[in-house]
Amino acid sequence: MKQLIFAAMNNDEEVIKEEPAEELYERKTFKVDAGQEPLRIDRWVQQRVENASRNKVQQAIDAAFLTVNGKAVKSNYKVKPGDNILLMSLVNPDHTEVKAENIPLNIVYEDDDVMVLNKPPNMVVHPGVGNYTGTLLNGIAYYLLQQKPGITEDDLPRYGLVHRIDKNTTGLIVLAKTAQAAAHLAKQFFNHTVSRKYTAVVWGNVESDEGTVVAHVGRHLRHRKMFDAYPEGDHGKHAITHYKVIERFNYVTEVECRLETGRTHQIRVHMKHIGHTLFNDREYGGDKILKGTIYTKYKQFVENCFEVCPRVALHAATLGFIHPKTNKELFFEAPLPDDMRLLIEKWRNYTNKN
Structure with missing residues (x-):
């Protein structure tokens, strides 16, 4: 299976950045040195980037995953x-073959270039160890095969997936339907220009009506399936979350969280x-009583x-991005799923009675 996957090699050109874009794509930026003679871009990339076969480079160029001076x-x-x-490419791609399965999809919006879905709970976004079937992908x-028989991941890497949300998080996710749209959307996620707001229920009475959390997010040092917050430094990746209180219920609080960056968890x-x-x-201890009384009731x-x-009480409620072809801003909202709506109603009634 051919994929748009490259790794930078040591060379005289300056590698300006090498960071993950929403954990699914990474971007590498090179500046051509002053002594470079005119050379075809495909040959230049092949000479300087590991695993850059002529076919892979051509795919990247055709899909606009490779640009020069922004064009x-x-x-x-x-x-x-x-x-x-x-140069944009998939980060740590899973080579698991994606088996097409007739799974109902809640499509919020669709055109020839993009598709926006409302993901239900308990659905993994893409295949991986332990989840080879039944995923959103x-x-x-x-x-997509019903629309374009014969389409493969060579034509559309990971079938247009450019970001993901957790298995038990509900809400909006955007997919590209062409490689060019995937490149455009991946750059928006990398540049943090995609607008995303989540609704969450958290333990405790959040003291401030609104605030901002700035802390690196990286793999937990002992529990590799978990992540943790770290001071701004070498471990983890820079992350910013803005939050605002929606409603207080004494022991829990409904909040809106706006992502400025998009790190796992x-x-x-x-x-x-x-x-x-x-x-x-x-995973993070929220399935225990963290705030409240000792009474049995x-x-x-x-x-x-x-x-x-x-x-986990988390829902991707809004999503906004620039359409990759029309350049118009699109914005979508997904109502709270029934489980979170009923949860909030129960806490509201309990608070009013007590």
Whole structure:
């Protein structure tokens, strides 16, 4: 299976950046040195980037995953001293074959270039160890094959997936339907210009009506399936979350979280970092009573709440981005799913009675 995957090699040109874009794509930016003779861009890349076969480079150029000075070019473009070359490629791609499966999809919006879906809970976004079938991407592959029989990941890497949300997080996710649209969207995620707001229920009475959490997010040093917050430094990646209180229920709080960056488990880690673990977040300890009384009646009420919303209380509520072809801004909203809506109603009623 051919993929747009490259690794930078040591060379005289300056590698300006090498960071992940929403954990699915990374971008490498090179500046051509002053002594460079005119050379075709495809040959230049092949000489300086590991695994850059002629076919892979051509795919990247055709899909606009490779640009020069911010513009798409053809393979015969000749690099010049001072040119800024941007290369986007998948980060740590999973080579698991995506098996097409007829899985119902909740499509919020679709045209020839993009598709916006409302993901249900308990659905993994893409295949991986332990989840080879039944994922959102399995369903996407089947859906796209009905429209374009014969389409493969050579034509559309990872079938247009450019970002992801956790298995038990519900809400909006955008996919590209062409490689060119995928490159455009991946750059928007990397540049943090995509607008995303989440609704969450967190433990505790959040003191400030609004605030900002700035802390690196990286793999937990002991528990590799978890992430943790770290001071600005070498471990983890820079992350910013803005939050605002929607409604208070004494022992829990409904909040809106706006992502400025998009790191794995970012909201879950950042809210725990400031003492407000997400409600029923098993991985981070939110499936225990973290705030409240010792009375049996209260404990039973919380257990009932866990049953009503048997997952982390997090929902990707809004999504805004620039359309890759029309350049018009698109904005979408997904209403709270029933489990979170009922959870909030239960807490509201409990607060009003007590």
